Amino acid sequence: KTVFTKKQLKPLTKDESDTIFHGFNSILRKHSVSDKPNAFNKIFNLFLAKLYDEAKGEDMELEFHWRENDNPVDFQVRLINLHKNGLLDFLEKETEGIQDSDFQYNSKEDLLEKKKKMLKFNNVFAIKDVLDDASFDENQRVLKDVVKLLEKYQIRYPRKQQYLSDFFELLLTTGLKQEVGQYFTPPPVTKFIMRSLPIKKMIMDDINNEAPKLPAAIDYAAGSGHFITEALEEYQDIINNIDINKLTFPKAKTAVKSWVADPYNWASTYMYGIEKDYRLVKVAKVGCYFYGDGVAQIIHGDGLDSFTTSKTYKGLLSKNINIEDSSKAQFSVVVSNPPYAVNDCNDDLEYIGSQNEFTLYPSLTDKS
Numbered sequence: 001k002t003v004f005t006k007k008q009l010k011p012l013t014k015d016e017s018d019t020i021f022h023g024f025n026s027i028l029r030k031h032s033v034s035d036k037p038n039a040f041n042k043i044f045n046l047f048l049a050k051l052y053d054e055a056k057g058e059d060m061e062l063e064f065h066w067r068e069n070d071n072p073v074d075f076q077v078r079l080i081n082l083h084k085n086g087l088l089d090f091l092e093k094e095t096e097g098i099q100d101s102d103f104q105y106n107s108k109e110d111l112l113e114k115k116k117k118m119l120k121f122n123n124v125f126a127i128k129d130v131l132d133d134a135s136f137d138e139n140q141r142v143l144k145d146v147v148k149l150l151e152k153y154q155i156r157y158p159r160k161q162q163y164l165s166d167f168f169e170l171l172l173t174t175g176l177k178q179e180v181g182q183y184f185t186p187p188p189v190t191k192f193i194m195r196s197l198p199i200k201k202m203i204m205d206d207i208n209n210e211a212p213k214l215p216a217a218i219d220y221a222a223g224s225g226h227f228i229t230e231a232l233e234e235y236q237d238i239i240n241n242i243d244i245n246k247l248t249f250p251k252a253k254t255a256v257k258s259w260v261a262d263p264y265n266w267a268s269t270y271m272y273g274i275e276k277d278y279r280l281v282k283v284a285k286v287g288c289y290f291y292g293d294g295v296a297q298i299i300h301g302d303g304l305d306s307f308t309t310s311k312t313y314k315g316l317l318s319k320n321i322n323i324e325d326s327s328k329a330q331f332s333v334v335v336s337n338p339p340y341a342v343n344d345c346n347d348d349l350e351y352i353g354s355q356n357e358f359t360l361y362p363s364l365t366d367k368s
Contacts, residue, residue, distance in 0.1 A: 004065045007058045009154040016153065017167040023149045024171075031142045033127060040171060041279055042127045046146060047155065047286045049079050052086035054156040065151045072140040073112045076119050079147070083124055090285050091300065098122075156289060168290045172224050172283070184223055185337045190230040193335060200238050202332060208247050212255040214270045215332035216316055220303030222273030225284030227335045228296050231271060232288070236263050264295055271296040272317060272331075274303045303338065305352050343367070 010016070024043065033039050046064075053064040063078045077098045084097040098118055105111040120130050127146070128139040155164060172184060202215040214235065219227040240260055244253045259266050273296060275281045281300040288296050301312030307321045316330040344366060355361045 002068070003061045004067070004151075005059055005061060006054060006056055008152075009054070009062075010152055011154050012164050012167070014166075017164065020149060020153070021167055021170050024146065027142060027145045027149065028127075031128070031138070031145070033142060039127045042125055043146065043171070044279075044282050044286055045083055045124055046079070046150065048086040048090065048282060049082035050150060051156055051286065051289050052082050052089060054154065055089075062151075064147065066144055066148050071112070072137070072144075073116045073119065075147075076125065076140070076143070077115055079125055079143075080119070080122060091281065091298070093300070164290045168287055185226050187226055187230065190226045190335075191234075194227070194230045194234045197333065197335075199234055199333070203235070203238050204242075206332075207242070207252050207256065208249060210249055210251060212249070212252040214266055216270045216272070216330055217333035217335065218272040218274070218317075218331045219336045220274045220334070221336050221338035222275040222284050222298065223277075223280055223337065225273060225280075225287040225298065227337070228271060228273045228284065228298070229287055229290075231333070231335065232264060232267055232296060235266075235271075239266075268295040268297060269315070272315070273298045274301050274305075274313075274317075275299070276302050302348075302352050303336075304349060304354050304358075306354075306357050309353060 012020075027033075028036065028039055050064045053062050056062065063082055066075060081097040081099075084095050087093040087095055098115060100111065102118075103111055103114045105114060116136065120132075120136055123130070125143055126139055127142045128135065130136050130139050157164070169187065199215070206213050206215050217231050217235075219225075219231075222228055236259075239256060240263075242256050244256050247253050247256065273284055275284060275298065278300055281298055285298045288298065297315055297317075299312055299314065299317070301310065305313060307313065307317070310318070313320075320330040346364060346366065349355070349361070349364070
């Protein structure tokens with residue numbers, strides 16, 4: 001009955017971060033959830049819904065919340081619609097939500113029953129398999145416990161929140177199964193690699209002129225997004241420590257001031273990740289929000305796609321078509337840990353037209 005708003009959310013502390021992680025595992029054990037990779041995948045869907053909910057104004061009522069006198073059907077419909085809006089807003093993916101106008105009904109009870117029937121076929125939040133009324137109720141109990149565990153904490157911040165980042169790493173290392181050549185690069189390694197690159201010199205060279213910009217970076221096999229999030233932090237730390245009095249051009253000073261005042265507002269223009277695994281695309285995008293404002297371009301596509309005919313490449317990627325002249329390349333930094341061992345990949349490559357793009361393609365064998 002009490003309206004629950006954004007200003008009532010609690011910032012995450014280290015102790016609470018640990019409590020939430022152990023709370024997840026306790027809930028899964030308590031409800032005998034055996035398929036852990038599926039459960040953690042659904043939990044990332046919940047994070048996507050909550051991130052979208054937290055974009056509201058301070059006094060607006062939050063929907064990611066188990067309300068007093070709530071019912072399982074309306075509760076899950078709210079989550080489904082938050083997830084739908086989050087996918088559209090963050091990843092430009094259109095899915096179906098559930099609205100009252102979708103149904104013809106005679107009474108409130110009739111409407112609830114028809115919504116419930118639709119929910120049984122929607123597995124976005126099926127932490128446990130839903131086959132009938134009994135399994136719907138079992139999954140609802142798990143879902144309710146997880147939402148009540150999360151609902152009171154803030155997970156969207158303007159800058160990296162260390163305890164949330166640590167919590168995210170725990171979720172990744174314990175919850176996501178790595179397969180088909182996937183290996184998530186540990187954050188200490190991505191940090192070392194980013195700091196081994198002459199990023200500061202490159203940034204200063206690109207900023208201090210009449211048309212200030214930043215060196216664009218890309219990870220073409222982004223996985224869970226560790227290189228992207230590390231690059232976001234490295235760039236912003238360098239920007240924050242630039243002495244604008246040493247800059248020659250007025251436009252350069254103005255650009256740096258705006259990037260310091262509004263951290264990461266540059267990321268959607270200069271920071272890109274491509275990932276083929278849709279599950280990991282969601283994980284990487286959620287990870288970007290855990291490390292800051294989440295505006296890096298995370299593209300669901302193939303890193304070996306065509307620059308000229310790709311249906312998913314956009315922004316600088318779609319402009320990166322002059323492959324004969326490297327001086328006109330759009331990206332200055334490429335960091336990646338691509339899948340090195342994927343058997344029988346020829347079909348996938350030919351589907352996206354790689355045979356027309358790469359001069360080395362004729363050398364590719366079934367065992368390459």
